[in-house]
Amino acid sequence: MAPRWGRVLLKLSGEAFAGEAGNSIDGGTVARLAKEIVEARTELGVEMAVVVGGGNIWRGATGANSGIDRATADYMGMLATVMNALALQDAIEKAGNQCRVQSAIHMAEIAEPYIRRRAVRHLEKGRVVIFAAGIGQPFLTTDTPAAMRAAEIEAQAVLKGTHGSVDGVYDADPRTHPDAVKFDTVTFHEVLTKGLKVMDSTAISFCMDNNLPIVVFNVMQHGNIRKVLLWDPPIGTLVS
Numbered sequence: 001m002a003p004r005w006g007r008v009l010l011k012l013s014g015e016a017f018a019g020e021a022g023n024s025i026d027g028g029t030v031a032r033l034a035k036e037i038v039e040a041r042t043e044l045g046v047e048m049a050v051v052v053g054g055g056n057i058w059r060g061a062t063g064a065n066s067g068i069d070r071a072t073a074d075y076m077g078m079l080a081t082v083m084n085a086l087a088l089q090d091a092i093e094k095a096g097n098q099c100r101v102q103s104a105i106h107m108a109e110i111a112e113p114y115i116r117r118r119a120v121r122h123l124e125k126g127r128v129v130i131f132a133a134g135i136g137q138p139f140l141t142t143d144t145p146a147a148m149r150a151a152e153i154e155a156q157a158v159l160k161g162t163h164g165s166v167d168g169v170y171d172a173d174p175r176t177h178p179d180a181v182k183f184d185t186v187t188f189h190e191v192l193t194k195g196l197k198v199m200d201s202t203a204i205s206f207c208m209d210n211n212l213p214i215v216v217f218n219v220m221q222h223g224n225i226r227k228v229l230l231w232d233p234p235i236g237t238l239v240s
């Protein structure tokens with residue numbers, strides 16, 4: 001079966017790395033995610049770029065609440081994403097696929113700098129590319145960098161992997177509203193006007209303006225990366 005998209009950007013929240021034990025980085029969980037990414041790459045031939053968050057280690061908003069200057073707290077969050085990116089790179093290479101981390105904050109000893117044309121070349125050569133440190137700008141979470149990097153590398157979709165039990169976009173939080181209804185498809189406009197929880201509103205507007213679809217799905221369910229790429233039957237929620 002042919003995958004629906006040839007090049008995608010997978011957004012993984014940092015909390016996905018914590019696994020069920022709640023460790024900051026759970027080796028088994030990262031290895032499982034890496035295996036699924038490598039299978040998508042090698043078995044389906046999909047070019048895979050990844051943006052990882054850092055919420056399992058540090059979030060700027062949390063630091064700002066405890067009195068740290070917001071910009072400083074956000075730079076700390078960006079560093080947290082680099083730790084996750086290195087862990088994922090290691091796991092992807094152990095799973096048998098070449099992988100490159102490109103960081104928006106220069107740290108030449110451990111990661112390439114972000115260079116769009118180089119990232120695209122890596123993808124064409126079959127390497128997985130992980131974008132770390134967001135876009136290097138404070139006052140953002142990694143949702144907006146995920147959308148922006150996806151547009152730059154001409155990915156055909158942003159795959160937003162959720163880490164909780166939520167498997168798509170609902171009209172209310174299904175964890176507190178058992179009668180919440182899941183959308184199979186929803187428009188960007190509806191997401192923005194109804195305040196639906198998908199990604200940050202900046203990321204939603206960016207995807208809307210650039211015709212970049214988002215698929216929200218539960219990445220913690222084993223096999224779902226493959227399922228979302230094959231899209232037969234569709235899973236999660238398609239935002240377009």
Ligand code: UDP
Nearest residue numbers: 014053054055060074077078134135141142
């Ligand atoms: N961050 C930032 N600019 C960026 C990307 C990330 O300031 O371009 C900071 C921000 O503080 C954010 C933290 O890095 O809270 C970790 O990312 P995020 O909260 O998105 O992690 P996730 O929720 O995906 O685990």
